Amino acid sequence: MALQPVLVIVLCGKRKSGKDHVAERLKLMLKDVLAVLQLSKPLKEQYAKEHGLDAERLLDSSSYKETYRRDMIRWGEERRDRDPAHFCRLATAEADKPVWLVCDARRPTDMDYFTSHYPTLTVKVCASEDVRKERGWVWTDGVDNAPSECALDDYSCQMLLSNNGDNVMLTQQLEQICDLAFSKLKL
Template sequence: MPKLIIILSGKRKSGKSFLTEALTDYFGGDNCCVLTLAAPLKKQYAETHGLDYNRLLDTSGYKELYRIDMIKFGEHKRAMEPSCFCTMAIDQIEEKFRKDESKIWIVSDARNKYDIDYFIANYGKERVKLVRVVASDSVRDTRGFVFTRGVDDNNSECELDDFETWDLVFWNNNSSEFENIMTQLRDLIYS
């Protein structure tokens, strides 16, 4: 059982990956591991459709060619088993991180309430910290965001918009906000 699970959620190009890297640097790679819930989805999708899994993981246009179909694929899998990608992501963690109570897990991409409910139900609310990463539309645009119908208006992108029980909301519009979030995260984690 991990010491702490930090669950990040946010829209595309809000800065979830940026914050994940910053947290990994802060805690140190030997003390934390990143769970990417989209990785098992992309792996299954790639295997099912004969695609390049590694290219689905990167930020290239390759992934965008399949994004809408991957969303449908993921919805179908979650309809059968809502926590399937959570359990698969945990299965991919090295054993030392699964069993060591001093380790921290960073879930880099929660997309729906099932993801959050799974970790709280299985690890306890006291171990789970929920962080929403938010950036203005204009900032997201500068990061390469382009609204895509069927993606950005889908539950996988919008279901947590009205979720209200975040432990922390990180406005990721500029570097001064980043310093503030790191202070707030330290206070949240060590309180």
């Protein structure tokens, strides 16, 4: 049974904007109070179970995952259409820390689930196209123009976190997030 969180930090952002990097930094800063949750984890686990596949291999970045990507996306869309909160509920079911970090929100319905159930800080990680290219981003048809990449383009997050390579600026923004989490823990 999950603890009720004092704060849920929900990250979104374009490919190579630095979501994983930001999540790693927050993990180091919030250490024992933080549970990191991935909405894609229960999706892959359930898909693997229902299709007799290896969930571990679907979770890493192997060619195995690429083989099933298209069908897995279709299957996930169907599930979400029937119940938009399905994977959010599963991802949070075992969370056992007072601050949660959701690092792969992709839909307005993901945001709606957290903002309607918990005290939430929504954060859009932002980097310029040039910086994202330097990090290896290549515009890919069918990926960069697909709903899973674009559905939050017009969503207004509470915080826009600039991650263009200025480490001092990034650290300041991460400290703001941690200050909010620690202030909630003291209440």
